[in-house]
Amino acid sequence: MSLITKIGSIDIRNPLILASGVMGTSYSTLQRIYNGGVGAVVTKSIGLNSRKGNPNPSVFALNEIRSAINSVGLANPGYQVFREDVEILVKNHVPTIVSIFGENENEFSEILNGLKDFPVLAFELNLSCPNTEKGGIQIGTDSEAVFQIVKRLKSETEVPLWVKLTPNVSDVIEIAEAAVNGGCDALVAINTLKAMVIDIHTKQPILGFKKGGLSGAAIKPIGVRYIYDLYERFEDRIPLIGAGGIMSGEDVIEYLLAGASAVQIGTALGVAYPENMIKFFISKIKKYMRENEFKSISEITGGAH
Amino acid sequence: MSLITKIGSIDIRNPLILASGVMGTSYSTLQRIYNGGVGAVVTKSIGLNSRKGNPNPSVFALNEIRSAINSVGLANPGYQVFREDVEILVKNHVPTIVSIFGENENEFSEILNGLKDFPVLAFELNLSCPNTEKGGIQIGTDSEAVFQIVKRLKSETEVPLWVKLTPNVSDVIEIAEAAVNGGCDALVAINTLKAMVIDIHTKQPILGFKKGGLSGAAIKPIGVRYIYDLYERFEDRIPLIGAGGIMSGEDVIEYLLAGASAVQIGTALGVAYPENMIKFFISKIKKYMRENEFKSISEITGGAH
Amino acid sequence: MKKQTLANSKPLMGKIIDKQEECDDTYNFLIDLPVKNKTAKPGQFVMLWVPGVDEFPVGVAGYENDVLELGIAKMGPGTTAMLAKNIGDFVGIRGFYGKSFQTPKNINHLLIGGGFGMTPLKFLTKNLIERDDNLSIQIFEGARTKSKLMYLDWLQNLHEKDQIIFNVCTDDGSFGYKGFPTVALEKFLEESETPSVLYVAGPERMMKVIFDIGKKYENVIDMQMSLADRYMRCGFGICSYCAVDPTGWRICVDGPVFNTKQLEQISDFGVYRRLDTGEKQRI
Amino acid sequence: MKKQTLANSKPLMGKIIDKQEECDDTYNFLIDLPVKNKTAKPGQFVMLWVPGVDEFPVGVAGYENDVLELGIAKMGPGTTAMLAKNIGDFVGIRGFYGKSFQTPKNINHLLIGGGFGMTPLKFLTKNLIERDDNLSIQIFEGARTKSKLMYLDWLQNLHEKDQIIFNVCTDDGSFGYKGFPTVALEKFLEESETPSVLYVAGPERMMKVIFDIGKKYENVIDMQMSLADRYMRCGFGICSYCAVDPTGWRICVDGPVFNTKQLEQISDFGVYRRLDTGEKQRI
């Protein structure tokens, strides 16, 4: 039995990947989570210039539904500064996926070119952040834009390109097809869902940016559905990476059965002992594989179809 | 202090409305929930002909996130049979909104015309059910179709027309504008979110229809965001009716502050004692109004903007 | 208050650990549930998911140490698929749903059933014989023919041990007396001078007949009937396909067991039920 | 295990029930929280939401009967808005977050602080004086000038009652001795022959100086410092803006209190921190 996980041309030691934006702002937390046992880590989404993001409150938990809402809003140091962190990660052999975002094709291209000299595992294109006034959300819902960006970037690097999809669309298949036609190497779904919370005492939205994105257990049935629908459409023609509300090893299996080749975990790792959580996930996955006589992760992928 | 709630030209005794599809298949449950204290009730969505809906399992709870998933899929007796139930409701002075669905303009029109002799409170157009293979979902994401249907039906009846929006779209504002331009009298948001659950022991989707819609607490932050966004766009030019994950009186207030004139409650009433739940909701709303010195529901509407 | 909502979950996958033929086309299953401390009461039911086939309600025939006993009678595709399941297979269970039988002290407990209606009555019998405040426990079982009698050996054994009185009959006289359970029931009620409660589970038309009989006897202080002839989707009160007119009671949470006072208010009782479309169908 | 995730919630709205000027530009607040049975420990902090303005971390100065004590020093817009709040107003509280001070028995407890760093030390003092296993409790407080000394009256009063030894100094000599807290601290450490633990909360540069001093003394068996010079968003470990290099420890959950062994591994300590963009900034 092996946990080694294939995502297109890439192999990682197990199917767990740290999702973008969670413990991903500095090399040290990324390194720590990798040491904690995940197969790979995705950085916070990195843009052209440094950004403060949105005012606080910008992240809080909704524990009644085992979830979180955030409006961090792409706060990041800019790719030039972030090179320093990437350099350390690469030097320390941490399988790193750099998430990047831009307002348009040219921005994406500039960032990619500014980072592509590092042997990172992949670039993940965040076309889907719902927390910026412009940019992200528009691009990720426009299939023509998605196609153009992916095609352009694909021509500029040999490093695999992953496209992260937003669930805030009428037809994810259309967007996914654009990304696949553009030449992307994997699809990641899902990002957070547009959401907000209002405090009834003060009659105000709680988030500093008012609106945010919902992550955590609440969105798991939605994420599983996205992966299932995408697998129905593409089968094994493009690797799918599931994300959204994975809070246990059983949830990982559910995503794999739906069609994912690997998964990303965010909110569940925002706890005091993320290392324990990762170990616990892995032990559950192993137990499941043993009991169900699976020899490899890829055998589980798509099993519910 | 009064709980009387205005939705356009309609007054109901309080802002709580039973959502479509929950205890809405027969006159007797609708009557019971009205007797239990809500302001009005919406029937299960009624179509042209009788429909079996989807195979079981078609509804179950996800109690970890205080939610439910369903793929009942518009099971209904057809409008001709359902006339009998509507007749009793109307005779018993139950403020009834009849939810109707169709595959196209003509179907909607036929159903409306088959029921419009009853003095119901309103018709709610379900453009958004995610559980049918065709029909519903396409219509609700196509702004031109929405405009045409609403305009046509509006010309055929004096009874107010409400349009129920799906959250499974890229841009709800566009659809809402089409409905408003078509002449609708209120917007209802949201219906369930596309979702699914897979059992990892048997490696099968649990729902008989495989895919379903998520309701309950998990979707509340999403529903609140929809109402907030719609109110931002329309302010008080069109009444908004909030729905999605309302599990307490506080949740009702949150929706009102976001911009709703009234709310619909579904999943929360699928309990042993819905009457107690309704009483509890109302006592919490009254307490809030007293403590915050609100004289009427409409004063709360939009307070978070 | 908040905790009161949605007390139930998705199907919990239980492993079949025993399967025994009970009578013709009817099997007894023991299912090991992955839960602790969930208690079931006689009269309650579960939603049984036969993966990939169907989910439907079945009464609880017993529950001990997280092991659930079910008795399944072949009807159509769902029950047939269940009967094809074997030891080691997984099935999904949601529950326990619904209201149970209420059993007063110092009365005659008259349990009347037929077909799969015997399953809740078996559970009820098990609970009653553990008490020492009963005047008597009497089972009235009827079936078409001997090979259709559920729990025959088990009940005969209890009868021999004087724990119950077992009145058994068949339409064809192949076992017990020839005729309907109502014969022995009426005989007992006529002669008895002590109070009785009737617990009835079986086809709704039969129950209606018994209800009309029971009303004639003053010593019948209550009748509790399990309305199992209704289509169910959710099992926890959200869908309303199982509801009765004109009260709007949902069989799955407000029933399935109703008492005399309630049954009198249910105008459907023995008359019609709702189909999966919501249409009415005569019973 | 599942229950371990997301133990926290959205801001709970607490009502300000008392507000007192503590010293220059610094107020003490008592906030009534709508919760029961949540316990706070000295060294922990909360995220304080001033509605419509900002949310930021503040140390717990006390917690009893669901009433939270905070000490807020004016800095920029957020703290200014908080200082403008009055009795009856609502503010949002998330927490309690982070690790607390660990207090061994039979040692000298040396609490060294300045500015709002005094808030966790007040809470710690309150807890320590209730114990009877201390060699001594000593407070070393320093400020620019007398009017900037937090909890002055309270600490002097405890000193007079012999519950603590209060060593106080100001840069300008307007109260206590003229100079830094390190002077009295070093004097004590040189003369003492019993083991001491240092609990330090204040500007990180000051803490670094004390850390280097403490390392020189063998009778200092541990130093616990609260790293409060870090930008925080979430408070529960998800965002990583507060993390330190190279360990990746998040101040909000792995800290804010770190001990000697940990501080030695933090290369940032006293050197740089991350801004709200994730960029580094020299301290």
Ligand SMILES: Cc1cc2nc3c(=O)[nH]c(=O)nc-3n(C[C@H](O)[C@H](O)[C@H](O)COP(=O)(O)OP(=O)(O)OC[C@H]3O[C@@H](n4cnc5c(N)ncnc54)[C@H](O)[C@@H]3O)c2cc1C
């Ligand atoms: C409260 C209750 C307790 C029951 N207890 C038992 C039991 O202990 N043992 C047992 O063998 N059977 C029990 N049943 C009946 C069992 O649910 C049906 O036999 C089963 O659903 C038949 O399904 P099928 O696919 O085999 O047959 P089908 O051919 O699909 O249906 C045959 C008949 O079964 C009924 N039925 C089908 N689906 C449902 C449904 N979802 N809900 C309710 N009725 C349905 C209908 O009357 C239908 O006409 C109980 C039913 C209820 C309501």
Ligand SMILES: Cc1cc2nc3c(=O)[nH]c(=O)nc-3n(C[C@H](O)[C@H](O)[C@H](O)COP(=O)(O)OP(=O)(O)OC[C@H]3O[C@@H](n4cnc5c(N)ncnc54)[C@H](O)[C@@H]3O)c2cc1C
């Ligand atoms: C663990 C901890 C405990 C603290 N305890 C207290 C306390 O008990 N009493 C008290 O008055 N202050 C305390 N602070 C400091 C307090 O958080 C800052 O003074 C406050 O955030 C300043 O905000 P502002 O809007 O007033 O000032 P700004 O002008 O916005 O900021 C001034 C400085 O405050 C800091 N700051 C601002 N926002 C944050 C943030 N979200 N997270 C961390 N630092 C920030 C930065 O260093 C910034 O440069 C504590 C900080 C931490 C990290």
Ligand SMILES: Cc1cc2nc3c(=O)[nH]c(=O)nc-3n(C[C@H](O)[C@H](O)[C@H](O)COP(=O)(O)O)c2cc1C
């Ligand atoms: C605090 C926070 C910040 C996030 N920032 C980003 C980001 O910068 N880029 C991105 O693509 N996704 C971001 N996400 C989304 C996650 O990567 C992930 O897609 C989503 O949270 C669903 O997974 P989860 O439920 O496991 O958290 C963020 C999520 C959280 C909770």
Ligand SMILES: Cc1cc2nc3c(=O)[nH]c(=O)nc-3n(C[C@H](O)[C@H](O)[C@H](O)COP(=O)(O)O)c2cc1C
């Ligand atoms: C079992 C079930 C059946 C539903 N059927 C319908 C329907 O027929 N028509 C419709 O417009 N909405 C239907 N809905 C959606 C609800 O009306 C409501 O929009 C949604 O559940 C969100 O509200 P809630 O979270 O309070 O349940 C159904 C929901 C549930 C749970």
Ligand code: FES
């Ligand atoms: S089965 Fe759904 S309400 Fe009874």
Ligand code: FES
């Ligand atoms: S404040 Fe977010 S990880 Fe510490």
